[in-house]
Amino acid sequence: MNMENLLEKTKILSVVIFKAGGRTFDYSDPKGLASLGSIVQTSFGRKMIFGIVIEMKEDSDVPSNQLKPIQAVLPAPFCINQNQMQLLKWLSQYYQVAIGRLVTSCFPLTVLADSAPLRPYVGGYALDHQQVGRLTKAQKACVTWMQASEHRVFTIDLLLEALFSKRTIHALIDQQVLVPFQDHELPQIHLSQMQSAVFEKISQHQGPDLLYGVTGSGKTHIYMALTQKVIQEGHQVLILVPEIGLTPQTMARFVAHLGVSVTQWHSKLSDSQRKSVWSAVSQNQIAVVIGTRSALFLPFRQLKLIILDEEHDLSFYQQGYPSYSVRDAAVVLAKQSQAKIVLGSATPSMESWSNVIKQKYSLLELNQSFSQAEKHIHIVDMRREKLIDQIAKPILDRAQVVLDQGRQMLFFLNRRGYHPVTLCHACGWVMKCDHCDVKLNYSKITHSLRCHLCQKYYSLPTACGHCASDEIIQAGLGTERLTESLQALFPSVPVIRIDADTMQSANSWVRVRKQIQKGEPMLIVGTQMIAKGHDFHHLTDVAIMDTDHALYATDFRSIERWGQMIFQVAGRCGRGQEGGHIWVQSHIPHHPALPMIQAGQYDALMNFLIEQRQAALWPPFSFCAKVKDLANHQQALLERLKYWQTQIQHHQVEVLGPIIPPVSKRNNAFHGYLLLKSKERDPLFHVCHELVKLGAVVEVDPQELDH
Numbered sequence: 001m002n003m004e005n006l007l008e009k010t011k012i013l014s015v016v017i018f019k020a021g022g023r024t025f026d027y028s029d030p031k032g033l034a035s036l037g038s039i040v041q042t043s044f045g046r047k048m049i050f051g052i053v054i055e056m057k058e059d060s061d062v063p064s065n066q067l068k069p070i071q072a073v074l075p076a077p078f079c080i081n082q083n084q085m086q087l088l089k090w091l092s093q094y095y096q097v098a099i100g101r102l103v104t105s106c107f108p109l110t111v112l113a114d115s116a117p118l119r120p121y122v123g124g125y126a127l128d129h130q131q132v133g134r135l136t137k138a139q140k141a142c143v144t145w146m147q148a149s150e151h152r153v154f155t156i157d158l159l160l161e162a163l164f165s166k167r168t169i170h171a172l173i174d175q176q177v178l179v180p181f182q183d184h185e186l187p188q189i190h191l192s193q194m195q196s197a198v199f200e201k202i203s204q205h206q207g208p209d210l211l212y213g214v215t216g217s218g219k220t221h222i223y224m225a226l227t228q229k230v231i232q233e234g235h236q237v238l239i240l241v242p243e244i245g246l247t248p249q250t251m252a253r254f255v256a257h258l259g260v261s262v263t264q265w266h267s268k269l270s271d272s273q274r275k276s277v278w279s280a281v282s283q284n285q286i287a288v289v290i291g292t293r294s295a296l297f298l299p300f301r302q303l304k305l306i307i308l309d310e311e312h313d314l315s316f317y318q319q320g321y322p323s324y325s326v327r328d329a330a331v332v333l334a335k336q337s338q339a340k341i342v343l344g345s346a347t348p349s350m351e352s353w354s355n356v357i358k359q360k361y362s363l364l365e366l367n368q369s370f371s372q373a374e375k376h377i378h379i380v381d382m383r384r385e386k387l388i389d390q391i392a393k394p395i396l397d398r399a400q401v402v403l404d405q406g407r408q409m410l411f412f413l414n415r416r417g418y419h420p421v422t423l424c425h426a427c428g429w430v431m432k433c434d435h436c437d438v439k440l441n442y443s444k445i446t447h448s449l450r451c452h453l454c455q456k457y458y459s460l461p462t463a464c465g466h467c468a469s470d471e472i473i474q475a476g477l478g479t480e481r482l483t484e485s486l487q488a489l490f491p492s493v494p495v496i497r498i499d500a501d502t503m504q505s506a507n508s509w510v511r512v513r514k515q516i517q518k519g520e521p522m523l524i525v526g527t528q529m530i531a532k533g534h535d536f537h538h539l540t541d542v543a544i545m546d547t548d549h550a551l552y553a554t555d556f557r558s559i560e561r562w563g564q565m566i567f568q569v570a571g572r573c574g575r576g577q578e579g580g581h582i583w584v585q586s587h588i589p590h591h592p593a594l595p596m597i598q599a600g601q602y603d604a605l606m607n608f609l610i611e612q613r614q615a616a617l618w619p620p621f622s623f624c625a626k627v628k629d630l631a632n633h634q635q636a637l638l639e640r641l642k643y644w645q646t647q648i649q650h651h652q653v654e655v656l657g658p659i660i661p662p663v664s665k666r667n668n669a670f671h672g673y674l675l676l677k678s679k680e681r682d683p684l685f686h687v688c689h690e691l692v693k694l695g696a697v698v699e700v701d702p703q704e705l706d707h
């Protein structure tokens with residue numbers, strides 16, 4: 001075969017088509033324009049659309065005279081580089097998802113359609129006084145504010161927080177009044193003795209590290225020191241966080257210590273910001289990306305450090321289809337890129353904890369908080385207490401003391417609305433959504449019932465839907481009602497509610513945070529929204545209202561998650577000098593997990609749970625996968641699941657189910673699954689692989705069994 005023939009034969013491309021849900025089609029490339037990972041334009045039907053080359057091959061099932069040629073190839077950096085391709089291939093194999101589906105969900109396609117000029121999008125800006133020329137009134141106000149400010153570096157979040165609009169800020173960037181902050185001498189980061197020891201160990205050690213340290217123990221400080229070292233060597237750093245929008249302080253702190261080449265990446269960026277970051281990262285112009293989970297797929301050139309903070313957080317598991325663990329993918333990416341990875345948390349996940357025991361990860365501990373303040377956890381036995389609106393008397397007495405001392409107290413209740421349940425007094429009928437298996441939640445403000453799953457509103461019923469009795473009662477305690485009760489009990493102080501209903505816009509959060517930071521005595525009612533990473537310096541006490549259900553739940557992870565949540569919420573208080581008190585209300589104070597909570601010993605809780613997992617052979621002592629399905633009727637669903645069941649024949653794989661989760665009906669579809677469990681990974685993977693070939697949807701290492 002001569003050379004010409006060979007070339008001829010290598011011009012077939014396997015292209016993932018975005019518009020076709022990630023399915024792959026073959027095209028020819030007569031001019032040899034494309035390479036692996038290229039983004040190409042092709043015709044599809046009558047339209048021109050984008051696709052990504054995921055394979056270059058010699059043969060196709062399509063006869064060569066019927067292969068369509070690609071039309072154009074986008075210039076770099078709009079392509080997928082080899083490192084990214086390698087990661088996608090691993091994800092595809094491990095999570096049993098077609099690579100096309102992964103490619104389409106990981107590549108931010110919308111940036112290709114954006115034709116705006118590239119505006120530098122960096123972590124920090126400085127004011128260029130020379131450029132201050134003709135400005136609109138709003139722009140002038142912003143400039144005046146900056147001139148009067150004590151800051152040298154302005155992050156976009158800082159300006160948004162000062163209530164300037166995105167439009168004003170972007171206009172100032174376009175007019176180069178705001179220019180990327182240049183700092184030639186970064187401030188030195190001073191580490192304590194304990195931090196230095198940890199820093200040295202991390203720097204010298206290969207392989208993943210688990211940094212286990214209570215809130216306020218200085219983990220972020222270590223992240224910054226590690227990052228500084230890596231960027232001084234000209235390399236890149238990826239810092240993954242569960243969410244970014246609610247903690248602009250972290251961003252400001254990084255910019256102040258690491259300088260201009262820090263940027264962020266999350267779902268709220270505009271297309272042009274995304275485009276700017278994507279291209280700057282691929283050219284190594286951005287050294288540090290702080291981002292949420294999708295930042296994992298950025299085209300790094302010189303990635304040498306990955307930090308994954310709050311590694312236990314469930315948002316690092318991408319649910320739905322495709323589903324995968326961002327934490328595990330990050331560990332793989334680190335290995336592939338020969339980068340260092342540090343997983344940090346005050347409440348590490350059981351998976352990482354056991355990886356330390358298996359010596360796959362090394363454990364580094366920081367066991368002292370910088371505030372030196374003591375924290376005390378109290379279990380309040382509800383069975384013997386007088387309750388006022390489901391709050392035990394000692395907690396109300398304590399709230400009075402806290403307020404008298406001029407401090408703040410948080411009431412943690414993970415349930416929104418006013419009354420979470422509407423029922424018939426005569427027959428017990430509970431009002432549920434027509435489309436979902438969900439109790440309707442009554443909100444007093446909107447005077448309506450709402451399904452928190454599909455968001456449909458209902459008016460209040462006048463009669464029972466079952467027995468026609470008119471004795472409809474509202475029951476249960478939601479944040480709206482708790483706020484009202486507390487306001488009635490403590491009329492002289494503000495009671496602020498922080499939940500998904502009151503925090504719909506970014507501005508509401510900014511305002512509330514300002515109000516809390518003023519430090520005046522107040523009560524705060526919050527859902528899990530408040531549990532993540534916020535610093536409230538005047539908050540000394542937290543009451544945890546009602547979490548007993550987690551102790552009864554059937555999901556083997558529920559106590560682990562409950563423990564993490566209690567320690568995370570506890571971490572919100574006592575950041576000032578006064579120390580903190582956490583009051584956990586419970587009707588089952590004899591539960592074996594509670595003494596460990598009371599002693600503040602997360603590691604004891606982990607060791608207790610690990611024994612349970614081992615005895616019952618749950619992960620990490622076995623491997624699980626879900627085979628998921630859905631149907632219009634429960635019966636049809638069961639039949640489908642039973643069909644999958646007949647397709648599984650492997651003596652090493654146990655099949656549990658069909659399992660119909662508590663909320664099976666969602667948006668008119670009934671969801672259920674089979675749970676596959678195996679002591680060894682390979683047989684489980686083999687079974688999953690066969691099922692996927694038959695068209696099943698599997699979820700590997702599922703994180704939630706109640707859905």
Ligand code: ADP
Nearest residue numbers: 190191192213214215216217218219220221370
């Ligand atoms: P974590 O990330 O573990 O919650 P941080 O890094 O945010 O902890 O540190 C908690 C507080 O202690 C912060 O206010 C930080 O500025 C301070 N801090 C951390 N390390 C040092 C240090 N080496 N010297 C002085 N203050 C420090």
Ligand code: ZN
Nearest residue numbers: 424427464467
């Ligand atoms: Zn009834």
Ligand code: ZN
Nearest residue numbers: 433436451454
């Ligand atoms: Zn609904």
